[in-house]
Every structure is written in C-alpha cells, then in structure tokens.
Amino acid sequence: MKKYDHFKIEQKFQKKWEKEGIYNTKEDKSKQKYYCLVEFPYASGEGLHVGHVRSYTALDIVARKKRMEGLNVLYPIGWDAFGLPTENYAIKTGVNPKIITKKNTNNFRKQLKSLGFSFDWSREINTSSPEYYKWTQWIFLQFFKHGLAYKKRMPINWCLSCKIGLANEEVVNGVCERCGGQVEKREKEQWMLAITKYAERLYDDLDKTEFLEKIKIQQRNWIGKSHGALISFALVTSQIIADKKLQINADGKIVLITNVQEFRENVNIDSKLKIEGREFSIKELIKFKLDDGSFYLKLFLSGGYVLADDLNSNSFILVKEKDTNLKIEEDDITFENKKYSFSYKAHAIAEEVFGEEIFKKGESETFWDYTSGNNYLSLGIVDKNKKRLDFLGKTIKADKIEVTNLRESASNLRSSATFTKVNVFTTRPDTLFGATYLVLAPEHELIRKFIENKEIENIKEVEKYISETAKKKDIDRTAEGKQKTGVELKGIKATNPVNKKEIPIFIADYVLAGYGTGAIMAVPAHDERDYAFTSQMNADKKTQIDADKIEIIKVIESNENLYTGYGKLINSGKFDGMESNEAIKEITKFVGGELKTVYSLRDWIFSRQRYWGEPIPLVFCNECKKRVENSKLQIPNHKQVPNSKSKIQNQEFNEGELLNPGWVVDENLPLELPDVKKYEPTDSGESPLASVEKWVNVKCPKCGGPAKRETDTMPNWAGSSWYWLRYTDPENDKVFADEKKLKYWTPVDWYNGGMEHTTLHLLYSRFWHKFLFDIGLVPTDEPYIKRTSHGMILGDGGEKMSKSRGNVINPDDIIERFGADSFRLYEMFLGPFDQQTSWNSDGVVGTRRFVEKVYGLSEKIVDSENESVNNFLNKTIKKVGEDIENMKFNTAISSMMMFLNFVYDENKISKDSYKKFLKILSPFAPHVTEELWSETGEKESIHKSKWPEYDEIKENENFTIVVQVDGKIRDKFIVASNLSENEIKDKAISLEAVLRWVGDKKIKKTIYIKDKLVNIVTI
C-alpha cells in the first residue's frame, strides 16, 4: 500500500486548479447562480486564525456542493485592509501601512491557498487600493449629496497618554486598549451618516430575510424599537405676580411693578397676571434681547390688552390691543381705513399709542422682526440709539410683505421666544398621574437657553453639574450601583398635563441626551431608575417627593413602593380601573400627546482622526459657505430618499452642500491618501493628513477659490459596507459594478460570518445597500438572503485564543503536520458549526486517520459488493447532503466515518459506490478525493462531477423492534417491514423475556410505534 503524502497531493492539485482556473466564474444566463459569501479577512500581521478556516471551509463545502449540483457558484475573497493594527504598527515603526498591508495580504493569500478553498481568485479585491476606495468615496458622496451626511460636534474618546482619538472598539472597560491609560471625552466636529432615517426599514425588512433567528433578534435589539408617547409638559417659571406688586395709575394705562427686573425674568407664557383684581392670561409673549444682556417684553393678554415694557421708567404700559390693531394689505398697511406708507404709518401708530415724545420722527426707525416662526412678523419701532423698542400690534402674516430692508435696522436686536414646554418620551403614559418631576439630560438644549435667559435661579450649581458630567468617563456614568446624581432647576416648574399639578425639574446624567427627547417624566413609583433617583435626592434633602404617596397602580400582593409592571390604574382620576394597555392610549389622547415609536439606534459617526482610511472627498470653502447662506435654496424636507438619480444634479448646490454650508464635494476620484512622514494624529487631535499642507490646501472644485480638504478619514467599516457588490465586477472603472452583473449575481444567497459582526457590520452594510437601492443603483433592497454565524473556537482551556494567553493555533503548523484535508475535516468535525467549541490539536489525528483510511479504500474495490454496503451508502449520501444544507457538518463527517468503518468491516465495495463516496467527501477533503478520483481513470476534476443521487432505502429492509414492558426495555427482535401491526404485537408479547416481566399482571394496553418499538403496559 502506497503511503499517503498530503504535501505532495495538495501541492499538486492546488497548482493544477489555479492553472486551469477551475473555480473562476463567469455570468452564465443558462445557469442558475448561487452566491456564497464569507466575511473577507482583515489581514493582520498575526496571520490566518483557525476561526477564519472554520467559516471559509464551511462555505467552501457549500460552494463545492452547489457547483456539483449544477449551479453557477460565485465564491469570492478579498481583503478588508484598512484597520487599526496596521496603523498602530505604522505609528510604532514608521513603515508605510501600504507596505505592511502588502506583506500581510501576501501571507494570508498564501495561507488561504494552502487550504484549497475554491475561491475565485480572479475577483480578489482590496479595500485599501485606490481602484476600490474610489468607489467607497463615490458612494459616500452619494450619501452626502442626498443629505444623509452631516457634520456635528460629537465627543470622541481621547487617550491621555497616547494622545490620540480612539475608536469605541479600542476603549475596553473605560481604558485605552493599547496602553491601558485613561480615556476622556473630547468634543470634535464629526461627519455623521443618518442611519437612523433607515431605522424602521432596517427593523421591518428583517422579516424578508432568512437570517438565523438569533441574528434577527440581535439586530432588532440593537435598533431598539419602543412604542410610547410624546407628552408635552408646560413650563411655569413663576406666578409671583400679585396685586400688591402691581399698581395702575390714575389714567389706567401705566402699570407700576415694584420689581420690574424680577418680573421680566420670571414672567412666562403660563404666568397669570392680576391687575386691579382682574386676571389676565398671557396669549403671546415676545422677548427682545439687547446685546448688553438686558431685554424687553411685550405681552399680549387676554381680553385684548397689551402689556408693553418701558425700561427707562421701570414701568409697563397697559393698552387695549384694538388701539394698535393692524391689518396688512399688499405693500401697505391699513389702519382704521386709512392708507399710509409703511414707515410713516408706523410712526403714526406710535404717536397715537405712545405719544410723539417717545418716538420722534427721524430719530426712530421702524422694523419688522420674527416672533414666532418664519411665517409671522410683528411691526415694531426702535429708537435712534437702538436701546428701546416697542411693538405695535399683533402678529401679521409675513408672506405678504417685503421685509429685507427693514430687518437690517434691527440687526443688533435678537429675538428669543420663551420656551414654553418640554417634550418627554415615555413608554408608560398610563403612569402619568404618578409623574412627580421631570428630568432633563444635562446636555438638553433647553438648559443652555434657560441659562442664557437667566430663567434659572441656581445657574452656578447647574453649570457646575453640567461640566462635571462632561468630564466623567463613560464607565463612571454607567457603572452599576452608582449613585444617581442631579440638580434641580430652581425657578422653573412644569405642569403635569394630566392633573395640572406643578412639579419640579431636575437635570441628571442618568437621562441620556441621545435617546427619545433627552427628557423624561419621572415616575418614582413605577420606574426603578426614577425610584432610585428619588430616594437618593430625598437623602440629600433636595426634594420633597414622597414615593409612598404617588403610587398609582397597586398590586395586591406587593407592599413595595415600586411596581414596574402593568395593571389596573388607581389614583388616576377618571382613568381609575382602566387597564394599562388601554390607559396608555387614552391618557395620551387626553393630554394631547402623540403615540410614537422611537429607536435607540444612533446616527453613525463616520469620521476618524486617522491616517489609514479612505480620505473623505470633501473640501471646505469659505466663499461657497457665504454663497450657500445667501442663497434662498431650501433643503428639501423629504422623509424618504427619492428614488432618482437626477433630481439633485440640477441645482448649484446639492443637498449635502446646503445642509453643511461651505462643504463641497470633490468628484475627482479617487482622492488618494498622500504619503506622510508620521502616522500619529496631531496634538490637536487631527488626523496626520492635516499636516500635509500641499494636500490640504486646494482650489475649491466649485468656485476655484482657496479651500481646504477634510482631513478626517472614514472608519474601517466603510470598505466592507458594499464589498459584496464589487465582487460582481471587481475591475470596472466606470461604475462601482455593472448593472447587469449586479442583477445576475445579487443578492448574496448565503453569507456567513462572525457573531461579533451581527450588529455593526451587518447593519451598516444593509443600510448602504438600502440606500443604493433607493437611488436606483442596486436591484434589491436587502443584500443577503441567508446569514449564518459560526461559533467561536476557543483555545485549549476553553479560553479565547489570544497572543497574551499563548494559546493561538497557527494553521500553517496544522497543515504541515496533518495536511489541509485533515485540517478542514477536523475544523468541521469539532462540533456544531454555529456553536462555540474548543480546539484540541490532538483531535486532528482522528480526521487524519480517517483520510488515510479513505486513501487505502481502493484496495477494497471488488466487482460486486454487498447490498448492505449500497444501502448504507444511500443513507450516507442522503444524510451528508441534508447536513450540509443545515450546517451540520460535524454529523455529516461522522456519518461518512461510519460508512467507511462499515466498508472496512465488510471488506468490499464496488467501484461505483467507491466513486460516489469520493464525490460526497470531495467538498470536505478536495485534494485527496481529487487524487483518488483521477486514479480511477477519470480525466475531469471530481469537482466538476455531478453530486450523486441516492435511492430510497428498499422496502424489504429489516427493522429492529424494541420491546418494552412498562417503559423499560426488555428485549428486541428483527422484523421485516411487511408484517402488520398485530403480527408484530403478537410476536412481541410472546417473547420469553416479555412473558417473564409481565408475569401474572394484566396487560392494560400495547403501544406500537411503526418500525421502532412495542411497549406493553400492565396494570
């Protein structure tokens, strides 16, 4: 018997296959396609991992089987080449990442080829090659042009000792992964991709896919859909205004307020005024602020009164609104049926209302200003020193009048509408009666404005808390068991809309700015976090809230103060007795809230302050910024991306340029990475590209003026977000892939990868694909039909393989010792493909022995074999075929081992059966089967042969019937399948062992399971 020399055989066929290109694929309309995809590797310096081998072998088996079944199979490979380890290595050594990448991919390619995968190497791609990233950049520009990319200040992780920005993945347990140093947040302008606009579709369309259920679940959890309601809480700054503080003078027009400044600061749209015993509510409040920080008020009151501020005399003027009633018709203003030119008219009104001495003609000017949104204007007058202004009349429709000239004269005046409400998102509107305070995230935009307008009393305390929060590391902010902290916003209250009770407002960092509206209603009796916060604030004596008294849903058995479940409402006014699910809808309706679905998915931070990534092909131009700002172009407000290629091309500025004034696209692609001297980010946290002046300073592609390039690069997820599309047409330099080729090959039929990519990569790539679908560039709205994940291979002790633990297995060593075929078989034999398992190098000898036995099998070939061998083979063909489809590679292999053992026992096999066996083994062990196949005299490759059919097992086969008495096995016998149920029962009951066990007991019943078992039940 000749010796099995794996090295010789594997080398021989790997060369032969490559030379003949037998796995290279072309579009062939006559054949059905099948697209197998594995996650392309990041070619690190550490070389191939056994985990790669597991994934690639599995789909190689699938690809080979599908080919044998006559499908046109695309099984491509390439390199995900932008990444941190390469960059970090470059920083350390100063070697250009291109060179490192080249070296690493060469090594990976060699390693992959030594495993005999049936990749179509002619389609190899590399995300770091300009030919490839040209299209990554191009797709980014499409996002930009459609208004899905925008710049925003965002915190980044900054390592204090490495002095570089870290990706989230590099921050492990709150410290820098590389050096273990402290990480803090730094704010920086970042490019964002608006993936949240696709949240709903990314969620819903999972139903269209055949992803493994656990993968769908993980995606759904990541997107984080919750149903709830937006509820508005009106703000009350103060109701201090009382009779004694107001005086009306004799003619009834001048109101004296004892503390005008206090009144100015505290009056609010929800304030109620009492003047001479008469109550007024405020219909509209206009607050004008001067540059020195002081401001003036104009209040439109119920009953048609207007309360106008007079700073100089520390008084307010109360007038009847109808005195200043204005109507606008065309260009002119009609005032009590007389027509005046605009300016003249305004003065006429001023004289009439306030007296000529206040606004002398020629010394004062008229102006318009915005008050409540873009559609309404008020007419006003400002004195010549621009220190005093007033309004004359109620708001009027603005779209009928020309305002441009008049705006300028008041340009040093800024209007600021007072904020009147806070929106909160809650999933539990049914607990609204228990809402005893509001909490805003420290980053909530209202707080800045409260501070600006001096609407809070304890500004210093609040500012201190905000800055402390910003400095906190993530880990401190979220660590479990951490005390909740917060500060009350004194001087501002909110009104609970359901019972009109006044409740305090806090800021606290347990409320996240990025989720919902960044504000919550706190229901301590029904929410754990609110309960904890309340208890802690009570301990600090900062609030009066008593959790006991606000319980609204009572659970009979529960005597706790906290209950987070659902139930029947109590202490909820007219909603008492209503079930939660109904109350959610009813209470929301009652308070004028809006049922809403929110997603916890955040927009994608798309900037990295790094060298080794795709440059972002945008340029900043000051001149274009001005032109955008002066243009009247509006950003279209569409909910869905339009399915059109042309719309955005007809304007001078595209949507992205309008959205990000000054940023213009540079369509001269690829925008290549320039060479740099050093790969570290700059001290200011900019990417190394910022130091390449020649590259940074460019002519604006739009106006030709001086402009600067964006120096951030794209994240390493970018290139992998569309790579499966490029495989269909990897060399095209006109488009990212030819439409017809995309149509033939996509979507991917089966995509396998690691569970660790289930959330980010899988979601990002689905997002890009959907966007490309929306703009008409790909034929389907989902990229992958089936997605599976292989389980992780742990090291010997059941721990994760890692360099530091020293338990990393190098595939090269295994191939050298045992050969690629045995290695592949062992990887698949290890355990269930989708579950984690641990590696044991000693185990490879098992599959090696199996391969050797296969190698010697030809000695058993005879002219006529036993029928039982043929039957066994049929069963095995069936099982192997099914197991491959179901990813049960381990049992497929064990069934082939059983067959082989059986043949060795029988000591004979026909040539025909032998060849069939080689065929079903060939996807698993492609080299040795090819060798043996050629030895049978076949000229064509076994991998081009047809997958064998199997015959259903013949009817007259015998079965073993197990006989139980009272559920315990007592005997078994072999029976031909043509016996009837009664015959089998009779035979069972007459067995000696059965008679012995039944004894004198009476037989209650006899259960028969076809071809399997008889159970005799006694009483």
Place this chain on the structure above:
RNA sequence: GGGCGAGUGGCGGAAUUGGUAUACGCGUACGACUCAAAAUCGUAUCUCGUAAGGGAUGAGGGUUCGACUCCCUCCUCGCCCACCA
C-alpha cells in the same frame, strides 16, 4: 439588569413531530505485530453490582405507557448589550 445560547463519559460531542441515551472522534487500558519504539490492527472503556438487575443527560418537581427532548421552579457557565424612559 436585559437579550441570546449552553449544561450529556476523562475530553470534543451524537440523539428532538417525545420512542434502543452516550453515535462518531480523541484519550486511556490491555492484547497482537516488533529485538524495541512509533505507526497500525484488535478488545475494552457512564456508573453500582459476581450476576440477575438497578441508577444516571446541572438540581428539584410535573405531564406521559414512555422525557436529554415538553411544562414549572432553581443553579452554573459563555457571548452580546447595558441607566434606552
């Protein structure tokens, strides 16, 4: 805290429309071959018991003629997410 998954020999694991638990492989022991070793082949290998037989699939309970499989309670481990309102 939430989601997902898993607990079966010394080890990786097999067995689910509920029907012979421990397939297949590793390891180990003994034997054959050999001067010897390796390799190979053969036999054995859950456990108690001489045997007949009994017990065992993380623990405990339930449903059933019959449970690794279904239901309930609990424990342990892994992965992912984590103050998501």
